[in-house]
Amino acid sequence: MTTLSAIGEFGLIRRFSPPFLKKLPKDLMGIGDDCAVLPWKGRMRLLVTTDMLVEDVHFLRAKIPARDLGYKSLSVSLSDIAAMGGRPESAFLSLALPAEIRVEWLDAFFRGLKDLAAAERVRLLGGDTTKSPDLIIINIAVIGRADRERIKFRSGAKPGDLICVTGELGDSGGGLRLLLKDGPVDKDERYLVRKHNRPRPHLEEGAWLAGQDGITAMMDVSDGIDSDLRRIMERSRCGVVVDLERLPVSAPLRRTAEKRGWNVHEAAAAGGEDYCLLAAVRAERIKKIETGFRKRFCRSLAVIGRVTERTTGLRYFAGRLPIKLGRRGFDHFG
């Protein structure tokens, strides 16, 4: 008798996806990337993604304001659309709620959802509400669109490409670490918690990058780059070398790590849920893309590593010194 915890989440996906991937027409892309891709009209394609948030697994009711939870629930799905270079169109919410949930909590939850939906012009077009015996369960499916010529996949990275990220790493993971302990105690720590509770999907960044020549692969940072880079490696059949000293880290995380004795490189590489984007960029295009990104977003696109041959796997350096990373981005069934 093999239990789920023995095969893990990726074992589960590997076990059950093959029969569903057989014989897909060339216009369709299913399991294995941030979104599925379906035909729409002309060159346009539909992007579809679905994400489930389970209380006590993905959030703690007592540690996240309802408004932030509403915002974050939508953000997680929008981030998958961003990762393909698409624009979100509509969202479909399923919500299972214990009977003791107060209407005030729900008002705040929907306010948070609407904050982000309004900002990104996403329409909530449907859903399902039901009762739950104990835990809050949230599922959001999002439909987006993208020009088929611009869609970015996890596959496509080639040795020599540079690995970039569109935002600072580790803030969200740091925030979670604080929530699981004694909670935030100062302004820096509250900043990290806010990054964890209310992550912004990098939709503008994703759409901009998708429009550039030279982006060979893209995905969002959901489990932490140590885990997410392995997805790109698997789909692109490549290796990656990361320079830990080049991981972009916020000043609040840097100061909090120092104060609390955290390894800041480990926090940046293994912390999940930053929901910025990881991209592989052809080396000869990097200067132009870096310049354009800075001009467009008034901050740097951080180059953190390089794509290598498959055989070398994922390696970390601090400058020239090889480093072994202790903790890995978490596998949900790990």
Add this chain to the structure above:
Amino acid sequence: MTTLSAIGEFGLIRRFSPPFLKKLPKDLMGIGDDCAVLPWKGRMRLLVTTDMLVEDVHFLRAKIPARDLGYKSLSVSLSDIAAMGGRPESAFLSLALPAEIRVEWLDAFFRGLKDLAAAERVRLLGGDTTKSPDLIIINIAVIGRADRERIKFRSGAKPGDLICVTGELGDSGGGLRLLLKDGPVDKDERYLVRKHNRPRPHLEEGAWLAGQDGITAMMDVSDGIDSDLRRIMERSRCGVVVDLERLPVSAPLRRTAEKRGWNVHEAAAAGGEDYCLLAAVRAERIKKIETGFRKRFCRSLAVIGRVTERTTGLRYFAGRLPIKLGRRGFDHFG
């Protein structure tokens, strides 16, 4: 402090849907019907629906074989596509699983899902798997398509129209009643339990009806006709009168009701999850549609009642005798 149980599921929908329904372009249809309707190419429209099944609310792990649960999870969403007269195209599964779930259970769950997906040519194109602290949670979003001229809504029924159902009522509810007691003890009772555990979505029936002239409203029977007819009444601003003696009831339900002392009319009217279709048909078209339905499906389309003016509400008769129905189709937060 108002809790959710005080406002109920429909109170919740009424409370939160208005801000999301404002300013929808005329090509879009959101919350309030079985599916959302989105523009696609030419006359084709996308249909989108999402349904969540929560252990101990929608199913009991010990009372439903994993293979049936996989089948039913997809069936519930496909039934919403059937209700609009559409064809399903692709499905997106989110699955939260406790760590003790065995791989054999999952194999069977996916086999059941594939049984129905293969039969209806639906592709599983994506999803999300995650762990759950205790309960199995399943969410399936389905995308379908329909010609905009053929889509059927809950609105549109007019006084004088006849109310029809495409299948026998109450079997699934009877099966649930048995499962919650001592379980099925004979062939009839096992038939009812199977109807509950493995309901067939009426996709062929829905597509056929949608192609007929004279169908003014349609929806699927999910909560029981007593509850579902009220949805049609609300959206169509009408009343309905039902003749309980004309509700189609299977021989196994009739025999089981007699044996166990159930009120068979109540079982047929209040039992949920039959997943056949309810339709309103213009009176002058009914003969042609009844004949065509019998020819196409080798069974009757049952005429169970008539649409009336709004002020008269929902009324039941047994022949000419007015009847008051005791138990109502259940409201999830009731």
